[in-house]
Amino acid sequence: MTLVQLEYLVAVDTYRHFATAAEHCFVTQPTLSMQLQKLEEELGVQLFDRSRVPVRPTEIGKEIITQARLVLAESKKIQEIVQNQKQELSGELRIGVIPTLAPYLMPLFITSFLENYPQVRVVVQELLTNEIVEKLNHEQLDVGLLVTPLENKTIKELPLFYEAFMVYVNPKHALAKQKEIDPAELLPDDLWVLNEGHCFRSQVLNICNRGGKIGGFEGANLDYRSGSLETLKRIVETQHGLTLLPELSVLEMPEDKKQLVRPFKEPQPLREVSLVVHKSFLKKKLVEALQKEIISSVPETVVNRKKQRVVGIS
16 A cells, blocks of 8 residues: 555545546556556455446545545645755645635735745635635645634634625615614615625625525516625616625725725624634645735734624524
8 A cells, every 4th residue: 555546546536537536646547547456456445436427435435535635644744844844935835715805815915925935836716615615625725715613623713803894885875874884774675695605695694684585686677696796896886775895895995986885883793704724734834824924914903803793604
């Protein structure tokens, strides 16, 4: 049994396709298949049900794959020990970030991070929360930037800051006349929200105490389903109603657009933005450097805000 065989085993489980797994392992499919067959012969068990599409692990295969992931994770720690001894930060850092955070947070820190750590190659993917968690569990990402708490036992959460929710309101709307807004004043027929699957949508509904009973304007001629906060902003500006925005998205707004922003009354509803990793994560020095860089790049008013009314994401 070799580490290479275990890597092939995990790859097939991750991609559920021999050819795709071979491609990601940079070997030919016959080579990968032969090594897995040798592993099965040595163990005396069948690891995959090859008659199913996509291919799936057998029951005993699932247990062995779980152990294989642990073995590979532990073996990679040897490289981390060497890097820590050399006091160098290098290699690849794979980051997953949710869409309601990426366009507002990434520009604040990514340039300085790359300048400070030129030997690090950063790979960023915009993904939904459940996709980030899945990729962390399958070691396809090193770290996620998303909203917590997740209440997931496989994930370690490192809170970064608490970001306020803001109301973005059409200038003709009655609430535009107010300086601050009470969540109880938000009506479901006035509110534009993101598609299902976005944690920001769940939080907006929780703020409004609407559960999942909201979907746009009842009786309106326009039913627009969007995965973009920027699109919802344009809808509010050109049509009617309001939407909720994260605080960081307001920072770089033109002054005329900021006139449409209203804060909530105290205590303001907040979202907890965290850096998350798998509990058996590697690249600790890189993750610590990333955490430090993000905190130093976010405005002090946001970083120094105390944890008060954190809105759940479920």
